[in-house]
Amino acid sequence: MSNLSESKYRGYEADRSKYPRMENGKPVIDLESHMYTKLWQGPQHPGVTGNMAVELIVNGDEIVDAKTHMGYLHRAFEKLMERRRYIQCFPLVCRICVPEPDTNEYCVSAAMEDLAGIQVPERALWLRTLNLEMSRIGSYLMWLGGQAGSLGMGAIGQWTIGMRDFWLDLFEEMTGGRVYHMYMIPGGVRKTLPEGFRDRARELIVTTRKLLYDVENTFLSNAIIKSRLQGLGVISPEMVDEYGIVGPNARASGMEHDIRINNPYVKYGELDVKMLTSTVGDAYARAELRYRDLHQSLDLVTEILNRIPQDGPIQADMPNLLNWKIPAGQTYVKAESTRGEHGFYMVSDGSDKPRRVFARGASYTHAISVLEELAVNISISDLAGLMVSLHTCPPEIER
Amino acid sequence: MNRKHIDEIEKQMKLANEGLPEEERKFFADVIPTRVDPFNKYWEQFLNWARSRSLWMLAFGTGCGSTELRPLMTSRFDMARFGIFPRPTPRQASVFVVGGYASIKTIKRIIRSYEQMQGPKYVIALGSCTINGGMYYDSYNTINRLDYYIPVDVYIAGCMPRPEALIAGFNRLKEKIVAGECEGMNEYTDKFDWFKKNQKEIIKDWNMPDYNW
């Protein structure tokens, strides 16, 4: 698919020339003047992704100022992990990001392996790659439904989330868990693939491609979708560095950065991952890029299924995990989730519990600084579409 | 409005706003809801039958359990065939599905939304974390028992419960509604002071925007 979207470059400084007074780079809004209305979107709002709130000042239909409010999902994972043994962290970490839990599991187990100096066997690495790539597919399917749903096209959401459910079935076969898998543990993975898994996965890939063909025809080629998404929320290349934008959001603005290619982890170095970029940077370019990335993920899963070794150990020789003491040290492990760089910073002090674990979610900047910047000057009817097109995931922001 | 009536209202206001600083009182629902008993036994049975077949769920994803509501709404599990629909505003909803753990900031909104719902209203609490805290039992920011803050009709255990379990929970709720056992609205009225005491113990900052949903 070629780059269909064309939109004019707009600087990332919001255009506030229409509004009367500015002080310290912020508009002074006088609610008493009856020119502006304060409008809360969320946490109870069907258009807001997850459980977060956006406090808007609107002038008519146009957003003058936006402010995000976080913390509705704060569970203090990092504090709790300081009280848990290393192996007890695993039920917790996968709950940090609900649509795509495996990236968390991978990062934490890789951080522990890095600190303890453990080599993971070949087959386990392949299984991890498969798991990670499948979870990317699940997350993208959910996103696709959300993006269409935010523009009032419910049918796409029904189809793709229904399809995601079949991928969850595959996860269930593979790991025993539907949403939360806890598949990767330090030193390897828990289980091998069940019998007949490969055939079922290949069948599902074919079905998913059929569905995506329909989605492309109804959603991406739709004139209304194009007219609404093109030119919405343009991220300029300068903004990428300034705001720490990562993942598809950055790649849609021309930044060639994919951790799977630049810092290959598990087995991505041996796979043919292509760098997908676009230079437009608006919401439609992001949607298109994610759509292409989804196709690439399907390709990758096919390739991985062919290349997984049939036998071999799936776990390294591990010490007793129940009172496993990791030598003191600090590390940062990152992986490419569907939203971008997802990393874990782990500090160990030599005891059987981590000293500090920090989860760097990709939407940390996307949903706060970037959203507040991009939401200005758009219509309130586009806010939901903008939030979904940034692919924000509140639980990984407040953890 | 006679003097006695005004006294009554003032007494109620004093009860509910107790222990709050002056500037925060206006943010707080300060009138005890009225208890409304069923009108007639047989008529109520008919209404309950209709209510159980048309459950309007408040679309408020309070926790990670709401991820499983999405498959439930969509083509794989399709809750619409049981007469369950999402409604975007609490004024029109009759079922509140609390999706998992409730952080302090969220439980404030949960209480607000619950109070805005028009009775009879039902609460389904989803996930272990609403029952006893689940794996967040020692977290400083999540509550442990939901039934201390709002009355709960059905608990669904699991972390997180599968869509099948949710359907089973909804069916249990329907049975309870038809049997006339779901009087959570009146329970909230009767034990209003107790609920409010518990709520005030954890929620220190009652400031909220006027219409936060």
Added chain:
Amino acid sequence: MEQLVKRINGMIHLKAYNRQRDDLFFITVEKSQLELVLSHLKNNEGFTHLAFLQAVDFLEDSKFQLTYMLYNYDIRVNLGVKVLIARDKAEMTSIHKLWAHAWQYQRELHELFGINFPGSPRVEESFVLEGWEEMPPMRRDFDTKEYSERTFYQRPGRSTNDPKEYMKEKMYKNYAASPRIRRDDE
């Protein structure tokens, strides 16, 4: 990377340097020189991406360690810049002018660790907590379990076991004989 360290060392005093992986390095600098180092790394060395800024509480030494994780898109290397600051009346210079999203992390650290960043925008605003009256919760001396038991109502019937003893008893009957588990590191 070695040359980079030499260059920085020529500029300021580098307290420590270590290599964790091929693509992950840590340097430790003085508190007063941090802003200088960061702007040098950003403007001249190509470390343009700030992945995160976080704090670690070292209660025993009564120090906070702040970690600024940078990334260079050209040589594809992560560099963590560590700073140790005093724990009581913790204060740090704000870097919100260098990166437009740094204020978020500073707001979070202000709330969860009680580290002050003078001049950082919206640093006093609450981030995840609301109406919080205790000490900043991510500090090591804040006991979350005790707070939870004190504040939230416990449902009776919940029991906690020491995982090691419990699993030894219930699940691994042949614990000693299990080949997967080595006894020597107990």
Added chain:
Amino acid sequence: MSIWTKVLYAFVSVSVATVYGLTLSGIVRKLYARVHGRFGPPVWQPFLDIIQTYSRRVAVSHGNMFFLGPVFRLAGGLGTYLFIPVIFGSALFSNFSMAGDLLLVMYFVFFGQLGMALGAGQGGHPYSPLGIARGLSQMSAFEVPFSLAVIAVAIQYNSLNITSIVAAQQGGFMHWTLLTNPLAVIAAMISMLGMNMHAPFSIVLAPQEIPIGPPVEMNSSFLSLLQTNRGLFAAAKLVLFMNLFFGGATTLVEMILKTFFIYMFSVFVGAAYPRFRPEQSFRFFLKWPAFIGVLSIIYITYLGGAS
């Protein structure tokens, strides 16, 4: 015929229309569900919903206008319906059709929305005025092509009485306005998309943007009234379109079949399209449909049409 018989007949007719409209909305829900790949709710679900909303024990009100909002809405629905002859030649379903009723109906079609604006505005919720602003603007926009089409029809049949317009179309489908004045029908059908508020013109309720617009504060029995009206009003609009453009109906079965297929046009478009931005929607109506409407008038006055 005495006035009391007429009132009795009108009562029967209104009940039939309401039941029909609600069933139709149940069928539409089912159709949408099929597009989504689901079973969907049972066809009688709208009735259960009405009983359920009516049976709420508490109803929060925000003042007098808040009471009047749903009442006005229902009055708009009733007014529209009661002046349209539903079945040509039937005494039972002729309602209060009289000379010049077309103008009255045109007024009543938009009356409900205005009344609703007053009521919902008192709800105090910021989404209500936003939804009302969108609703009224879109209404003014789609009113242009619709009015032009109606004027064209009135010129063509030289009458403002719906009964005589229907009478002129009798005698085979070659006499329908659909074939004698196709331009007017095109303009009117496009404006019907906006009137029925299915996607892409679902900007008033738009759950992802301003959940759910004007009725955001409506609860319990207020909502129940609105739902009843939704059934009645849907039926009234469809009957109006059938009478003006599709030759009316002589039996109940014909009426049901024709209105069903007219409605399906709106539903099929709605199932396949996303939502417009409000300003896109307004501009859409004021461009091509309005132009087609003007063309239809020119066609019928200067070229004489096909009749």
